[in-house]
Amino acid sequence: MYFVLFAYSGWDTLNYITEEVLDCERLYFVAAREGHLPQILSMIHVTQFTPVAALLINGTLTMFFLIVEDVFELIYYYSFSYWFFKGLTIIGNIYLRFKQPNRRRPLKLNLLCPILFCLCTACLTAIPAYTDSVNSLIGIAVTLSGLPVFVIGHFLVKTKWPPCIKRITSKSGKSLQLLFYCVTIDKDDSTEQSSSDTTDEQS
Incomplete structure (x- = not known):
């Protein structure tokens, strides 16, 4: 029984890592195709x-990123920047919902869903920024270096x-x-x- 649970946990972790890897490549690819990054x-x-x-x-x-010795600091930098810019992205989608209501949307959701998501991201970024503002600013600075x-x-x-x-x-x-x-x-x-x-x- 434990073998099955550990095998499932390992497979789920591998699936998550694979999805995250492909997600980053798609972001780079689409941004370059749209002209936001080098062609x-x-x-x-x-x-x-x-x-x-x-x-x-x-x-x-x-x-x-592997140059960083403390892996927990790396996770902290990444997670703060990740949720901060994810929240900004969803805020942009909410803005476009009112600014361009007739724009084609492949996925249509109730407006309550992105609002709840923005509230969750606000909590995930505001609390670390208050408790450890120095590392939060470092995470944003690393992102803005691009x-x-x-x-x-x-x-x-x-x-x-x-x-x-x-x-x-x-x-x-x-x-x-x-x-x-x-x-x-x-x-x-x-x-x-x-x-x-x-x-x-x-x-």
Whole structure:
């Protein structure tokens, strides 16, 4: 009986880790496809449809996080930042529910669900921020360290990129395509176009 329970617990943990790993890659991939991150992260395998570049970035960041000696501090940094930005994301969805009510939504839920989720995330972030504000600020600072990459990849026009960045992105993109047999995915504007057409018709 204990063997079955331990086996189930191990399988459940492995399933959770696998889902979390795939979730991070999807975030990088979609953000790059939408233009919020460098386009090189939107490369996908030709036959297996795997976000290769996003997997490599996530693996590199994971190895970088292992430098931290105290694993509990790492968990604290990650959990605080995770719930903080998850709450901001859901607040953005609530804002869009009122600002763009006719926007296409693949999943429709009662407005009470995201409001309850935001209240829970507020508790999960407010209590640690009050009890240990220094580590909370460090967690946010680590997350905000990605702002330069976002500014370069999203706001700065490619023609104004420094020559060294152009060479690095060009060579790394070609090397990735040749080594992992992947291509860059362009943004699909069909959904956005249909959503905007529906909004125009109703207005």
